[in-house]
Amino acid sequence: MARQQAKARFRPVGDGSKHTSEDTFLREEMQLAFRNRGIPLEALRYPLTPTGMHFLLTHFDVPEVMEESWLLNVGGLVSNPLTLTLAEIKSRPSRTVPVTLECAGNGRALLQPRYISQPWLTEAVSTSEWTGTPLKGILDEAGVSDKAVDILFTGLDQGVQSDIVHYYQRSLNLAEATRDEVLLAYAMNGEDLQPQHGYPLRLIVPGWYGMTSVKWLDSIEAIPRHFDGYQMDQTYRYTVSADRPGEPVTTIRVRSLMVPPGIPEFLTRTRLVKAGQITVSGRAWAGRQSVSRVEFSDDDGMSWRDAELGEQVGEFAWIAWSYRWDAKAGRRFLRVRATDSDGNVQPSAQPWTLLGMGNNMTQRVEVIVSKPAPC
Amino acid sequence: MARQQAKARFRPVGDGSKHTSEDTFLREEMQLAFRNRGIPLEALRYPLTPTGMHFLLTHFDVPEVMEESWLLNVGGLVSNPLTLTLAEIKSRPSRTVPVTLECAGNGRALLQPRYISQPWLTEAVSTSEWTGTPLKGILDEAGVSDKAVDILFTGLDQGVQSDIVHYYQRSLNLAEATRDEVLLAYAMNGEDLQPQHGYPLRLIVPGWYGMTSVKWLDSIEAIPRHFDGYQMDQTYRYTVSADRPGEPVTTIRVRSLMVPPGIPEFLTRTRLVKAGQITVSGRAWAGRQSVSRVEFSDDDGMSWRDAELGEQVGEFAWIAWSYRWDAKAGRRFLRVRATDSDGNVQPSAQPWTLLGMGNNMTQRVEVIVSKPAPC
Missing domain, CATH: 3.90.420.10 (Oxidoreductase, molybdopterin-binding domain)
Incomplete structure (x- = not known):
């Protein structure tokens, strides 16, 4: 055996x-x-x-x-x-x-x-x-x-x-x-x-x-x-x-990710975005649960706003989300977090485990918003 | 422009x-x-x-x-x-x-x-x-x-x-x-x-x-x-x-790699091989040149033996090589090196460059040969 x-x-x-x-x-x-x-x-x-x-x-x-x-x-x-x-x-x-x-x-x-x-x-x-x-x-x-x-x-x-x-x-x-x-x-x-x-x-x-x-x-x-x-x-x-x-470890915990907006710097992958209205989008998933809510933050998780949920690809597959973001000039830390149908919310700081399993901490994306347009 | x-x-x-x-x-x-x-x-x-x-x-x-x-x-x-x-x-x-x-x-x-x-x-x-x-x-x-x-x-x-x-x-x-x-x-x-x-x-x-x-x-x-x-x-x-x-930097320098023999240890990727005759194989390539020779070493490059050349996949593609290796019990460091049709040989230690370009140093694979068979 x-x-x-x-x-x-x-x-x-x-x-x-x-x-x-x-x-x-x-x-x-x-x-x-x-x-x-x-x-x-x-x-x-x-x-x-x-x-x-x-x-x-x-x-x-x-x-x-x-x-x-x-x-x-x-x-x-x-x-x-x-x-x-x-x-x-x-x-x-x-x-x-x-x-x-x-x-x-x-x-x-x-x-x-x-x-x-x-x-x-x-x-x-x-x-x-x-x-x-x-x-x-x-x-x-x-x-x-x-x-x-x-x-x-x-x-x-x-x-x-x-x-x-x-x-x-x-x-x-x-x-x-x-x-x-x-x-x-x-x-x-x-x-x-x-x-x-x-x-x-x-x-x-x-x-x-x-x-x-x-x-x-x-x-x-x-x-x-x-x-x-x-x-x-x-x-x-x-x-x-x-x-x-x-x-x-069994089923997948609720989690979400964004497509980093704008263009990347090669080494740091910091993003360069021009100021103004842009749509930030991504996917969220929750194993056997469904995703009930996705929120977006442009101040590193100090405040959150509801994103719009889109198409779910299947019962066991991720759901699209998007957020219309008014990007203001400066250095920003974007985060996204999802909530599942049982009310579980992604944490901003991950509880520690010995083997590093099931980590569903919110993603953090560093963005430089520049004005006038850099590109 | x-x-x-x-x-x-x-x-x-x-x-x-x-x-x-x-x-x-x-x-x-x-x-x-x-x-x-x-x-x-x-x-x-x-x-x-x-x-x-x-x-x-x-x-x-x-x-x-x-x-x-x-x-x-x-x-x-x-x-x-x-x-x-x-x-x-x-x-x-x-x-x-x-x-x-x-x-x-x-x-x-x-x-x-x-x-x-x-x-x-x-x-x-x-x-x-x-x-x-x-x-x-x-x-x-x-x-x-x-x-x-x-x-x-x-x-x-x-x-x-x-x-x-x-x-x-x-x-x-x-x-x-x-x-x-x-x-x-x-x-x-x-x-x-x-x-x-x-x-x-x-x-x-x-x-x-x-x-x-x-x-x-x-x-x-x-x-x-x-x-x-x-x-x-x-x-x-x-x-x-x-x-x-x-x-x-222009055309590709002569280089060769082997398929690491045996089975891997998850973290170190050190290989576990049982003693006896095994065939070690891989590929060699040289940009616009052809590969004229491939050599194998089981003593970390102290001595080299000719490998057999196989099929070349195309004029601008790699050539197969193989070596019938008599694996003796102990810790071994395998290396392979190729020579191109202009006589260029892969170095055992890479000349240093500022940006780390065109590095064709010989590959080194750590193998533990065990006897009797571990698997």
């Missing part, structure tokens, strides 16, 4: 502690930033993120998978174990769902001190249309036993994390796994999956942070207890101390 | 100097790393990089371009100025060329001290098949005057760099601009350009570092002198001191 877990020792990073209070970044963090990709914030203009601009978090390497030799194994506590080719999976009923995916560690590098890992600032979110067959149909076909507690998903990506050699594995309990919107997805924005997005098949769990949507699926297994592997119980948890496990 | 160049003041980065000797990275460098994308090194396995895995360097924002309202203007010292729609450009003779593009700043962050800019390590290279119409045909149609010295290319991407507000602009002299392989490209790997790769039209200059292949083309202008705009004369130069201009 937690197959091929073994120990291996690697050199320590930085001073050997797992956190840093420095405002600068380690070489290992930079290396991860180049492998893992954020959405350029101007791409928030698209309701569906162009495939090549979608954010990416890959724990290990993108595996090389040949369709000819690939099979999905569905087993464990089932009465009818399945071994399916991609063509067989594509012949099952299909569904297309627009889904906003966000990495659970988005915003990690804004915490102080921060956990040394993928150092996301604000950009680990995107929306695509995913096509696949509902997982529920496949589980029904396999006949899951009533002794099953979790459904375990194993990817073909293998590596070492916290000295444990393992394949990437996550589970869902039976109730979550059999929700209508959970897909075994083989297409993204109408095309076969690209290798880095999980070709040939990945799980898509709408509403949840991205770690649950296991890529490069190899097997699905019904198991008689909660899965406690590394990616489940030793990371992706809300905790403030190493000796307490904390709650598991 | 150098239209809308103006001055604007932005806050300094770091201690205000343009270089740092720290081994850690500034927040602004990290922010750039998330916008600009490296190739994950395992993607060197593909002769043509999947579009969504191609490296990206965007100075400013990806502009939003609508095909309906977009036009290419060809003017300046020409007898027959042209205004062309995308459909008109697509109706001209077309050519498809596989091209290895590399960012001129690749390897910058391995220098000490380093210039504070996009902090590439080794990953700013990729290969695609580009389709377009030869620029020469368009220039012939426009009738370039014999008074023309440079052909100036202007993109739709605007921003501020070194306090200068400008659109991205680069030029080529007439001899370079009229080479057969220079394309006005509208397709990448057989599909319309994605927004981040220059939709709807970009220049592709095979053999040159990527800064010359101007994206989101707005205009092409024949001008009577050498273009001296910011992106031409104030950056992209080989220089060792701020008071000497140095030589301009």
Whole structure:
């Protein structure tokens, strides 16, 4: 089950502690930033993120998978174990769902001190249309036993994390796994999956942070207890101390981002805007909740004004917002914050967690408004 | 010509100097790393990089371009100025060329001290098949005057760099601009350009570092002198001191990379390999030259052995190489180096330059070879 877990020792990073209070970044963090990709914030203009601009978090390497030799194994506590080719999976009923995916560690590098890992600032979110067959149909076909507690998903990506050699594995309990919107997805924005997005098949769990949507699926297994592997119980948890496990990270918290207005300065990404009326726009999302309100501030969060809500791309996808801003000359700090249908509001300062998970602090954009027009 | 160049003041980065000797990275460098994308090194396995895995360097924002309202203007010292729609450009003779593009700043962050800019390590290279119409045909149609010295290319991407507000602009002299392989490209790997790769039209200059292949083309202008705009004369130069201009950066220097063997440790990307015979492979390239030799080292460059050369993807694209390595237990530092047809060999230590350009130092991959098999 937690197959091929073994120990291996690697050199320590930085001073050997797992956190840093420095405002600068380690070489290992930079290396991860180049492998893992954020959405350029101007791409928030698209309701569906162009495939090549979608954010990416890959724990290990993108595996090389040949369709000819690939099979999905569905087993464990089932009465009818399945071994399916991609063509067989594509012949099952299909569904297309627009889904906003966000990495659970988005915003990690804004915490102080921060956990040394993928150092996301604000950009680990995107929306695509995913096509696949509902997982529920496949589980029904396999006949899951009533002794099953979790459904375990194993990817073909293998590596070492916290000295444990393992394949990437996550589970869902039976109730979550059999929700209508959970897909075994083989297409993204109408095309076969690209290798880095999980070709040939990945799980898509709408509403949840991205770690649950296991890529490069190899097997699905019904198991008689909660899965406690590394990616489940030793990371992706809300905790403030190493000796307490904390709650598991599950669905996406309410959050919003703006397309930074005007034009950028290359190095600082500070924006240059000419004074006058401009429309600032962006997207907001809230996992399984809906977004009930979006507010805009041009004084770094001292005061807030209601933005206008636009089209929601789908039940599990972001909603557009816009605000007609009267930009007055000077240095401004813009912020945006969203409220979900349960009344949760994005915080202006992020509560600290050990692993830097679920950070939904309001975005801050520095703008120089100049008059007369600089451009 | 150098239209809308103006001055604007932005806050300094770091201690205000343009270089740092720290081994850690500034927040602004990290922010750039998330916008600009490296190739994950395992993607060197593909002769043509999947579009969504191609490296990206965007100075400013990806502009939003609508095909309906977009036009290419060809003017300046020409007898027959042209205004062309995308459909008109697509109706001209077309050519498809596989091209290895590399960012001129690749390897910058391995220098000490380093210039504070996009902090590439080794990953700013990729290969695609580009389709377009030869620029020469368009220039012939426009009738370039014999008074023309440079052909100036202007993109739709605007921003501020070194306090200068400008659109991205680069030029080529007439001899370079009229080479057969220079394309006005509208397709990448057989599909319309994605927004981040220059939709709807970009220049592709095979053999040159990527800064010359101007994206989101707005205009092409024949001008009577050498273009001296910011992106031409104030950056992209080989220089060792701020008071000497140095030589301009032009074609790509010989370089090679390996697919890191085995499996990665998440944070350090150190590799875990089991002892025994394994094939290490990768790609090598040399701009307009060909690659005559690739060598492999498993002792950090103390000794070198010839690798086998494989298929070259195209005249201006990388060549495959492989080496049958007998991996012996212990910690190893692997290196690969290529030699071009002019006898240039990749250095083991990079000569320092002020802006960190054209760095082709040999790649170094840390591997732990374990016995018995860890996985």
